[in-house]
Amino acid sequence: MSLLQDSDTENFIPTIDDVRDAARQLSGHAVRTPLLESRLLNERVGGRVLIKAEVLQRTGSFKFRGAFNHISRLNKDQLQGGIVAYSSGNHAQGVALAATLNDTTATIIMPADAPASKIANTQKYGASVVTYDRNSGNREAIGEKLCKETGARLVRPYDDPWVIAGQGTTGLEIAEQCREKEILLDAVLAPAGGGGLIAGTALAMKSDMPGAEIYCCEPEGFDDYRRSLISGQREANVPGPTSICDAIVTPMPGELTFPINKELLSGGFAVTDAEVEHAMAVAFSDLKIVVEPGGAVALAAVLSGKFDATGKTITVVTSGGNVDPAAFADIVNRHSV
């Protein structure tokens, strides 16, 4: 039974029911990633930090959840023309694998300067990759054009109800895993690019563990979500700044994600590249996991003290681990933790 028969229904704002439905759809396909804890990390922050390790999700990031939730609902006619997506690399891999598992093809539009391993792995998962210039090209326009020419279906990285609902299964699992350990969370922090992961997670948490405050975390210079939550309307980033957090340097909050996050989030934090690198080195040392820059911003917000975790019990989502070896090596080498 597909919910996507009528294209007019595609731009609704998902609810907790859609997140629960996504959990059923993903059962047996996505990994129920572990909630990791380290005594050494707890001692660093003076609180209890549970790490939702989405780096251990299929394709190395949470993005597989949303991509599979969308693509696996399509019928044969809808799958026939293949899938198109634009992505800096994590949605790319999620869509590539989800398309392969559903016996269709995928073409992914990626910035030419995306990490080499993200491009290579997108191809290994079975997709064709088309690169564009991040500064001069318009990935949305390239995507729409490709879909019109080929009859392919576009799966957007965050402004898509099934993608948001799929990412939200991360939050359902956090609440469930905490209940299993008889833990009540004070807060959940997660990275935000377009805001799909944090929106879906907020829907889940506000239903299943409503006492937890939800915060989004972003790189400095790309804190459009933090500023939008303050102003109450979607604010764009000012051109100019750069960041090592390639996965989440999106221009502004999503159309579908913002109304959810505006209602449910308690605020946002912006972190520097140096704080992100330190967080990656701590994750290496204390947790033995590989976290990419964009996946480490929430941990950076906690370790930097911008979010004060003293005496609190929180969950931090480390959302992805797709980082080139040379970049990772350089970072853990330079940061003594």
Next chain:
Amino acid sequence: MSLLQDSDTENFIPTIDDVRDAARQLSGHAVRTPLLESRLLNERVGGRVLIKAEVLQRTGSFKFRGAFNHISRLNKDQLQGGIVAYSSGNHAQGVALAATLNDTTATIIMPADAPASKIANTQKYGASVVTYDRNSGNREAIGEKLCKETGARLVRPYDDPWVIAGQGTTGLEIAEQCREKEILLDAVLAPAGGGGLIAGTALAMKSDMPGAEIYCCEPEGFDDYRRSLISGQREANVPGPTSICDAIVTPMPGELTFPINKELLSGGFAVTDAEVEHAMAVAFSDLKIVVEPGGAVALAAVLSGKFDATGKTITVVTSGGNVDPAAFADIVNRHSV
């Protein structure tokens, strides 16, 4: 109820009943580590590889299991003088944390050339560290002397029935996690130093999934277990060779572990440093986990083809992730996978 009241009973060879008893003892204290899978890794070897990620165990290696299983059974009198252990670094951290959790002190005898992070973290977990020269010192003698002087209790790294039984809970979990996924394993491969992990795991697997062959993996030049399984008696390593696998360069099979492994193992594999480094880089890239050299020998045996995984379904134990950042950075930088 302590099983350790009578010191005459301490040198028995554990059975599956002791492993099951250890699982009860560890419940709520040790992590039930995940069984990870990567499509990219499966494609590399042409089979299905499930990674038992003991790098995600408390203290970053399986050693916490055995240490906690021993120390948590001691009564107040036995705990009063504190704990002594000798270790290259992983048993050290496991004992340090287990002692702290059981409200006693620990003194750990470590080689002066152990990875700096292993020494630092042993101290962070609450233990005192005494270093010795790996080439000229005798760690067993230093340990016995310290125990006599202080009334402390020695917890050996592998020739200890509760330690072997504790490590064996790794195997119980592998069998249980595979049954949950309706998977029948063809083989389990795990690293071997003194042979505690592989012995305990073999006890568990031969009881709960008897069809799986069990293999131990070691560094070249330190393949005492592989050779001992062939000859049928405990063979020592010849002095001279070096290895990056600091965790498992033990001199010969343990007295208590060898009878178990001689009966239950199908054989062993020896891998080179280069094969180990390649395996660490693959674990970084495909699995997003940090594996130390000694923890990667079983994965190296599979990736090198020394164990042919084609068409098979196997579990590989990655037993520890305690590696210095500079060493890890150098390795992932040099190995393109």
